[in-house]
Structures are given as C-alpha cells and as structure tokens.
Amino acid sequence: MVEFGGWDMPVEYSGIIDEHMAVRTAVGLFDVCHMGQIEVAGPDALAAVQWISSNDASRLAIGQIQYSALTTAGGTFVDDILVYRMGEQHFMLVVNAGNIMKDHQWIVAKVAEHGGDVSVVNASSRYALIAIQGPMAERVLQALTDIDLAAIKYYWFGHGEVFGVRVTVSRTGYTGEDGFEVFAAPAQAERVWNALLEAGAGHGIKPCGLGARDTLRLEASMRLCGSDMDEGTSVVEAGLSWIVGWKKDAFLGAERLRAQKAGSLERRLVGFEMRDRAIARHGHVVMDGDAPVGVVTSGTQTPYLKKSIGLAMVPVALSAPGTSLIIDIRGRRVAAEVVPEPFYKRSQPA
Amino acid sequence: MYPTDLKYTIEHEWVRVDGDDAAVGITDFAQKQLGDVVFVELPDVGRTLTKGEVFGTIESVKAVSELFSPVSGIVVAVHDALAAHPDYVNGQPHETWMIRVKMSNAGELDALMSSTRYDAFIA
Structure with a gap:
C-alpha cells in the first residue's frame, strides 16, 4: 500500500503486468474513490465553467462529458479534469485526488472574481468511484444493471x-x-465492487492497482497531471490543443494559449520510444550534445506493447516524429526516438 | 526457508560459491519487493569489481534498484539470457544468477549471512 493523495492505495494486487494484460485482453476493476468531484450549479454555471476551463463546455449536451483543463491566467494547469454536464445549469468536475482542496479553493475564487449566480460545492465525499475497464467491461457490467450500456456512447x-x-x-x-x-x-x-468482481469472475476480471493504472494510461498516451504537466506547463505545451475551445469567448489563459498556437510555442510534450535498451523515468534529462534541453515526464516498459516508452518535454525543434533524442539515464547516454502518439490504440473503438 | 547452499547480503543478493567462482543473484524477497522485472543491466565480462560496488541495475515496472557486488574480483561471465528474459528473476530467483565473479579475496564470504540469519533478517 502507498499513500496517494491522502488515500492508502495498493500499487498492485496480482502484479502490474498481470493486471495490465487483464485490462487489455479481458477486464479489470479499479477502486478510484480517491478522485474528487466538484459541482458547479446555478443560472450562470455554464459561464463559470467556460471561464475557468480550457475546453468549450457549451458544446456539451446534458449527459455528455469532455476532457478539459482547469487553467491559470498563463494557460497552465491547475489540474486536468473531466466536465460532466448533469443539467442545463449543473456541471460536475472530476478532479485529481491530490488537488481536490486546491482546485476547490481555486474555482471558488475565480468564479467569485468572474461574478454571476453560481454555487461551487466540493462533493467528493458524496461519491465513491469504481472503474471497470477492458473489452469485457460492458458485458460484465450489463449483467448487473438496468441501464442500456450499449446506448451510452464514449464520453x-x-x-x-x-x-x-x-x-x-x-x-x-x-x-x-x-x-x-x-x-x-x-x-x-463495497457492495458494487464485490458484485462486479463476482460477475466478472468467469471473464477473468482482476482487481487493478495504481501501478497498472499508470502503465495503462501511459501506453494509451494519456497524461498524468503532476507528472507530465503542472502549473508550469501550458495546455498547448502538453500537446493538448484539442482540449482548448479556440472558438469560445475569453477564458483564463486564453491569450497565452492563442499566442502559442499562433507560433510562439517553444517546447512541447512528445511521445518517445527507446532505441537503446533502457527505461527512461520521470526526471531523466534530455540532452543536446552536452546541454540539457528537456526532461522525461513519464516512462516505463509497457506490458502490452513490450516497448520502453515515455513522454518528454522537448524544444519544438526536437518534437517531430522521427527525431532522435539522447537521454541521460543515471550518467549513461542512451538513444530514443520521437514517435507519433498514441503508443497504443484499441482496435475496435466503442 | 532460504536455500542453505547460498550466502546472503543485507542488500538482498545471494552468492553461490564454487571454488573461487562466485555466482551472484537476488533473493526471492528482493524480487517480490520489486515486482515484475523488465530490465537487467549487467557489466561486461572482464570488469574488476570491489566488494560493495554497483555492478548493474535491475528495473521492475514500478522501480529501479542498483545491484551491489557481494565480493571483490573479476567478472568472468554474465547471464546473457536475462536480456531477453528478465522475468526469470521473478520465476526462479535462486536459480537465476546474474554474474559470475572470480574472487580475489574469498575471506570476504565470511561477512555474508547464512540462510538462517537471512531468514531472521527479513522476518
């Protein structure tokens, strides 16, 4: 067990590789109760969400979700979030465990500055969250619910x-x-967790810990806020221009993000694959000759692709796929190459 | 119970002695702590090691650890199969040697733990 965002959580149950493969080939179950929920409601809820986050929440229908960033005035990450449109004037933001208090205070302050008739509530203690993931997830969950899961589209x-x-x-x-x-x-x-484990037993369900959660998300090129980006990283630098609502009105950080999109971008996060036999990890330095020019933000040997991969923040000049990178791993210079993202994409999208 | 024909270090390496040749690996306790091993980096044959010197690194999915030589001497063999099959370390930790060292001072073995003492050490 490790401490994570104030929660005691298992790194692994049956082993990271075993759990990772279960999710890729069958189904895995994750206790993600640590995630936070902040609700924004009131007549001006949409305007408030639009102001504090990068994506365009006006495009969400009720029942729809989008990935977004809670941004600073510099267009950098307070946190990365999922925005759920619960109602016409009601949104739920799902935030990272370690950031719940920070995000809540930030949102309350920024919404107050912006004005309008809105309430912001930290509802994290009202929700437990369980993730069931993998090609057999729908079949296992459907056996326990009256909800027509096939009718729920991605996001x-x-x-x-x-x-x-x-x-x-x-x-x-x-x-x-x-x-x-x-x-x-x-x-x-706990009742739901146990029922899912039982319903999935015949499908090879495995409980999965933080270790597999990290290798799975990285293999799928999904960013980890706090590791791949933070308050020093802009949304565009993180390679997440697609979660910026370029057509919406002013929002926190819009000016800087627009300037970066227009050409002032100096560095960006890229995916890389090791060419030498080695595993780059968070914090290892990317070198250009004898000069440190970038940093590895995540890296691992991925269980499914069986490749040594990672994400690194590098100068734009070194960001094109095919570019060779040199990474300093504990004093040894090893070769890597920028590759297109994502590393892994499932063959049959939902 | 750990194999009685091995000697153990506080860094969780084991040594199997055959004349002045010492095979070195990591213990079952160590591999369990690491989890799935995905990479083992070993020295070149011919390298001279001093007792306690780092001779390589071992990486699992979740962690990196250094490997410390339990004895002084010259590396006479490295277990090349570990490049393709690092998981052997998890499967058979006490059969999976990493390097063989021609010892220059067999007296250093006296400082290592017996299986009984190692059992107590990790208890």
Missing part, C-alpha cells in the same frame, strides 16, 4: 441502478480501453 453517461445501488455510469476511463466509471454513494460502493 457520455447515464443514471440507473447497479446491483440495486443507485449509480451514475459514464463510458470513460484512464486505460485506453473501452469501459465505464461507476459513481455510487460511498456506503454502497
């Missing part, structure tokens, strides 16, 4: 019951695989 959600427990179910996840995240009241979460 949409619905409400109903799972094993008699009132839940919200979204077709989302952090693995690059098809799957769902199930929000339930904390008192009933």
Whole structure:
C-alpha cells in the first residue's frame, strides 16, 4: 500500500503486468474513490465553467462529458479534469485526488472574481468511484444493471441502478480501453465492487492497482497531471490543443494559449520510444550534445506493447516524429526516438 | 526457508560459491519487493569489481534498484539470457544468477549471512 493523495492505495494486487494484460485482453476493476468531484450549479454555471476551463463546455449536451483543463491566467494547469454536464445549469468536475482542496479553493475564487449566480460545492465525499475497464467491461457490467450500456456512447453517461445501488455510469476511463466509471454513494460502493468482481469472475476480471493504472494510461498516451504537466506547463505545451475551445469567448489563459498556437510555442510534450535498451523515468534529462534541453515526464516498459516508452518535454525543434533524442539515464547516454502518439490504440473503438 | 547452499547480503543478493567462482543473484524477497522485472543491466565480462560496488541495475515496472557486488574480483561471465528474459528473476530467483565473479579475496564470504540469519533478517 502507498499513500496517494491522502488515500492508502495498493500499487498492485496480482502484479502490474498481470493486471495490465487483464485490462487489455479481458477486464479489470479499479477502486478510484480517491478522485474528487466538484459541482458547479446555478443560472450562470455554464459561464463559470467556460471561464475557468480550457475546453468549450457549451458544446456539451446534458449527459455528455469532455476532457478539459482547469487553467491559470498563463494557460497552465491547475489540474486536468473531466466536465460532466448533469443539467442545463449543473456541471460536475472530476478532479485529481491530490488537488481536490486546491482546485476547490481555486474555482471558488475565480468564479467569485468572474461574478454571476453560481454555487461551487466540493462533493467528493458524496461519491465513491469504481472503474471497470477492458473489452469485457460492458458485458460484465450489463449483467448487473438496468441501464442500456450499449446506448451510452464514449464520453457520455447515464443514471440507473447497479446491483440495486443507485449509480451514475459514464463510458470513460484512464486505460485506453473501452469501459465505464461507476459513481455510487460511498456506503454502497463495497457492495458494487464485490458484485462486479463476482460477475466478472468467469471473464477473468482482476482487481487493478495504481501501478497498472499508470502503465495503462501511459501506453494509451494519456497524461498524468503532476507528472507530465503542472502549473508550469501550458495546455498547448502538453500537446493538448484539442482540449482548448479556440472558438469560445475569453477564458483564463486564453491569450497565452492563442499566442502559442499562433507560433510562439517553444517546447512541447512528445511521445518517445527507446532505441537503446533502457527505461527512461520521470526526471531523466534530455540532452543536446552536452546541454540539457528537456526532461522525461513519464516512462516505463509497457506490458502490452513490450516497448520502453515515455513522454518528454522537448524544444519544438526536437518534437517531430522521427527525431532522435539522447537521454541521460543515471550518467549513461542512451538513444530514443520521437514517435507519433498514441503508443497504443484499441482496435475496435466503442 | 532460504536455500542453505547460498550466502546472503543485507542488500538482498545471494552468492553461490564454487571454488573461487562466485555466482551472484537476488533473493526471492528482493524480487517480490520489486515486482515484475523488465530490465537487467549487467557489466561486461572482464570488469574488476570491489566488494560493495554497483555492478548493474535491475528495473521492475514500478522501480529501479542498483545491484551491489557481494565480493571483490573479476567478472568472468554474465547471464546473457536475462536480456531477453528478465522475468526469470521473478520465476526462479535462486536459480537465476546474474554474474559470475572470480574472487580475489574469498575471506570476504565470511561477512555474508547464512540462510538462517537471512531468514531472521527479513522476518
């Protein structure tokens, strides 16, 4: 067990590789209760969400979700978030565990500055969250619910019951695989967890820890806020221009992000594959001759692709796929190459 | 119970002695702590090692550890198969040697732990 964002969480149950492969080939179950939920509601809720986040929340229908960034005035990350449109004037932001208090205070302050009739509530203690991920996830979950899961498209959600427990179910996840995240009241979460494990037993379900969560998300090129980007990294630098609502009105950080998009960008996050036999890890330095020019933000040997991969922040001049990189690993200079992202993409999208 | 024909270090390496030849690996306790091993970096044959010197690194999916030589001497063989099969370390830790060292001072073995003492050490 390790301490993570104030929670005691297992790094692994049966082993990271075993759990990782279960998610890629069958189904895995993740206890992600540590994730936070902040609700923004009121007549001016949409305007508030538009102001504090990078993506265009006006494009969300009720029941739809988008990936977004909670941005500083410099267009950098306070956090990366999922925005759920619960109602016309009601949004739920799913935030990272370690950032719940910081995000809540930030949102309250920025919404107050912006004005309008909005309430912001840290609802994290009201929700437990369980993720079921993998090609067999829909079949396992469907056996326990009256919700028509096939009707829930990628990045949409619905409400109903799972094993008699009132839940919200979204077709989302952090693995690059098809799957769902199930929000339930904390008192009933264990019941849902146990029912899913039992229902999945015949499909090879495995409980999965933080270790597999990290290797799965990295293999799918999904960023980890706090590791790949932070308050020093802009949304464009993180390679996430697609979560910027370029056509929407002013929002925190818009000016800098627009300037970077127009050509002032100096560095960006890229995916790389090692060419020499080695594993680059967070913090290893990217070299250009004898000069340090960049840094590895995530790296691992991925269990499914069986490659040594990672993400690194490098100068734009070194960011094109095919570019050779030299990484200093504990004093040894090893070769890597920038590759197109994502590293892994599932063959049959939901 | 750990194999009685091996000697152990506080860094969780084991040594199997055959004359003045010492095979070195890591213990079952160490591989369990590391989890799935995905990479083992070993020295070149011919390198001279001093007792306690780092002779390589071992990486699991979640962690990196240095490997420390339990004895002084010259590396006479490295286990090349580990390049393609680092998971052997998890499967058979006490059969999977990493390097063989021709010892220059067999007296250093006296400082290592017996299986009984190692059992107590990790308890």
